[in-house]
Amino acid sequence: LANQHLISGLIFLVAGWLLFALVVRSLHQLNRRWVVLVPAGLVLHDHLSLNEPTLFQRHELTQVGPASSESTSLDLTQGAYGLALDVRCATEHEVWPTSTSGVAEATSIAGLLCAPARPDALLAEAAKRKMPVG
Numbered sequence: 001l002a003n004q005h006l007i008s009g010l011i012f013l014v015a016g017w018l019l020f021a022l023v024v025r026s027l028h029q030l031n032r033r034w035v036v037l038v039p040a041g042l043v044l045h046d047h048l049s050l051n052e053p054t055l056f057q058r059h060e061l062t063q064v065g066p067a068s069s070e071s072t073s074l075d076l077t078q079g080a081y082g083l084a085l086d087v088r089c090a091t092e093h094e095v096w097p098t099s100t101s102g103v104a105e106a107t108s109i110a111g112l113l114c115a116p117a118r119p120d121a122l123l124a125e126a127a128k129r130k131m132p133v134g
Contacts, residue, residue, distance in 0.1 A: 035085075035116050037125055042087065044114060049076040051096040051104045056087060063088040063111075064126050065134045066119070073111030080115035085122065087112050 036043040041058040044050065067073070067086035074095070077084050088111040095112070096104045116122045127133045 035114055035122060037122070037129055037131075042126070042131070044076070044087075044112070046076060046114070047098075048078055049098060051098055054093075054095050056089060056093060058129075058131060060089045060091060060093065061087065061132055062090050063132050063134050065123065067113050071111070071113060073113050074107070074109045075113045077113050077115040082115055082117075083119045084113045084115045085119050087114065 033048060034043075034045040036045060038055070040055060041061060042056045042064065043053055044056070045053040064085060064087050067084040071086050073086050073088065074097070075084075076097075089109075092108040092110055094106050094108055096106055098104065123133050
């Protein structure tokens with residue numbers, strides 16, 4: 001703009017603002033994925049993988065720990081890097097995974113994989129709350 005290139009400067013300014021808005025929106029979507037330890041158990045709040053937050057009650061949990069490569073649990077990591085945790089239940093648990101078709105269908109699972117940002121802190125806190133960590 002200072003060199004009298006007003007038109008090209010405005011075009012780049014608008015393009016930069018649009019790109020900035022897109023990046024902020026994408027990062028905000030990733031920031032809304034949580035694993036929450038509550039007194040009743042563990043809540044997975046992940047709008048990218050599940051249609052609604054899901055509570056896994058403490059008495060139904062059989063294992064919360066690092067996932068093995070042979071795990072048959074439902075993968076909700078969305079391809080995230082890092083350590084995936086395997087949350088296993090004693091009985092089948094009903095979840096509502098998101099779908100690209102817009103029609104959600106209930107799925108019964110015995111376990112799921114999630115990838116928290118700090119799996120070590122989550123496992124330490126779960127152990128403090130007397131959840132089956134292993």
